[in-house]
Amino acid sequence: AMIGKGGHRHFMAKEIFEQPQVIGDTLNAMFNPAARTITLPALPFDLAAVPRITMIACGTASLAGMVGRYWLERVARVPVDWDLASEFRYRAPVMADGGLAVFISQSGETADTLAALRYCKAHGQHCLSIVNAPESTIARESHAVLPTLAGPEIGVASTKAFTTQLVVLACLTIALAKMRGAIDHETEARLSSALTEVPARAAEVLNHDERIRAIAQSMLTPARDVLYLGRGSSYPLALEGALKLKEISYIHAEGYAAGEMKHGPIALIDESVPVVVIAPSDPLFDKTASNVQEVVARGGKVVVFSDPEGVARLRDLALDAIALPAVDPFVAPILYAIPVQQLAYHTAVDKGTDVDQPRNLAKAVTVE
Ligand code: G6P
Numbered sequence: 001a002m003i004g005k006g007g008h009r010h011f012m013a014k015e016i017f018e019q020p021q022v023i024g025d026t027l028n029a030m031f032n033p034a035a036r037t038i039t040l041p042a043l044p045f046d047l048a049a050v051p052r053i054t055m056i057a058c059g060t061a062s063l064a065g066m067v068g069r070y071w072l073e074r075v076a077r078v079p080v081d082w083d084l085a086s087e088f089r090y091r092a093p094v095m096a097d098g099g100l101a102v103f104i105s106q107s108g109e110t111a112d113t114l115a116a117l118r119y120c121k122a123h124g125q126h127c128l129s130i131v132n133a134p135e136s137t138i139a140r141e142s143h144a145v146l147p148t149l150a151g152p153e154i155g156v157a158s159t160k161a162f163t164t165q166l167v168v169l170a171c172l173t174i175a176l177a178k179m180r181g182a183i184d185h186e187t188e189a190r191l192s193s194a195l196t197e198v199p200a201r202a203a204e205v206l207n208h209d210e211r212i213r214a215i216a217q218s219m220l221t222p223a224r225d226v227l228y229l230g231r232g233s234s235y236p237l238a239l240e241g242a243l244k245l246k247e248i249s250y251i252h253a254e255g256y257a258a259g260e261m262k263h264g265p266i267a268l269i270d271e272s273v274p275v276v277v278i279a280p281s282d283p284l285f286d287k288t289a290s291n292v293q294e295v296v297a298r299g300g301k302v303v304v305f306s307d308p309e310g311v312a313r314l315r316d317l318a319l320d321a322i323a324l325p326a327v328d329p330f331v332a333p334i335l336y337a338i339p340v341q342q343l344a345y346h347t348a349v350d351k352g353t354d355v356d357q358p359r360n361l362a363k364a365v366t367v368e
Contacts (some may be wrong), residue, residue, distance in 0.1 A: 012155035024199035036189040045126040048179035050100040057104035066236035068169035076177035085112035097124035106161035107364035108136020144182035193329035214347035230278035248348035282329035337348040
């Protein structure tokens with residue numbers, strides 16, 4: 001069927017605005033509202049018994065996997081390795097039999113991810129893929145599939161596939177944590193309730209579109225370089241923000257772990273390098289806030305994405321701060337993905353680039 005832009009100027013905008021819906025669809029396939037529990041589809045191996053997980057993907061999907069690593073280690077208390085498929089496939093990774101390898105891919109056709117899957121199958125791993133294209137090669141060759149229900153994604157830069165990948169990983173985390181006895185029923189109910197709130201909170205985030213557009217135009221469009229900072233599960237979001245901006249606006253951007261700033265990027269800070277900070281009020285907020293202070297003290301122009309409490313705590317600093325809805329820190333990465341997409345989108349539109357078909361990039365990279 002022909003897919004239209006639904007009144008939006010670009011597929012990317014349409015796909016950003018579809019997120020409350022597709023996040024809800026993906027979650028509803030696994031969430032039981034009466035019991036407030038998550039149920040995964042039946043798997044052909046004993047998930048509870050896997051001693052170790054390896055997350056493998058490319059591009060934006062790899063950053064979903066990086067968030068998954070933070071979640072699975074913290075909540076399910078299982079060791080997690082993470083790698084880019086293009087590195088993994090050539091580094092002769094050592095894998096004990098019976099581990100779980102998780103492949104994340106929108107298209108299910110990315111050549112490096114597929115090669116990594118074949119390597120893991122040959123090395124005694126249970127292979128689980130999180131894919132948006134259920135008929136794809138990666139889906140067919142995996143032992144099990146957890147689908148993202150994002151629907152067709154046309155814009156080359158991934159948006160709704162990313163947030164639905166995060167939803168699946170969050171469900172996997174809760175289900176595995178429960179099986180391993182790492183969380184009690186009360187915690188399971190709290191985390192899954194936090195997930196069910198995401199579609200409504202995501203819709204509220206989309207209401208900030210005008211404000212984000214204004215920041216994109218005044219701060220990012222004129223910049224040559226942009227720095228994104230985050231800590232903990234917000235670090236992959238900083239990487240994703242920078243990746244999105246590079247891909248579609250062609251502005252050089254780097255994502256950095258906030259605590260690593262003083263080991264390099266702080267040397268770049270001046271009034272010409274905007275700094276975008278992802279800082280929900282979580283246990284790491286104060287650490288990130290002190291990095292923000294260091295940037296402001298050096299004349300850096302900062303925009304912080306946080307929540308009402310975080311914005312209040314930063315009020316003495318001269319910066320732009322956007323108060324997103326307050327959510328459980330567990331689900332913050334899903335919600336904070338949206339404003340970084342909007343920021344990149346509006347910057348690219350303002351620069352007049354081909355947002356849905358950026359130069360030199362392909363939607364699915366099926367050759368090395
Ligand atoms: C390309 C796309 C990205 C995507 C990456 C991985 O580079 O432009 O948006 O994140 O491939 O694709 P996959 O289909 O495996 O998720």
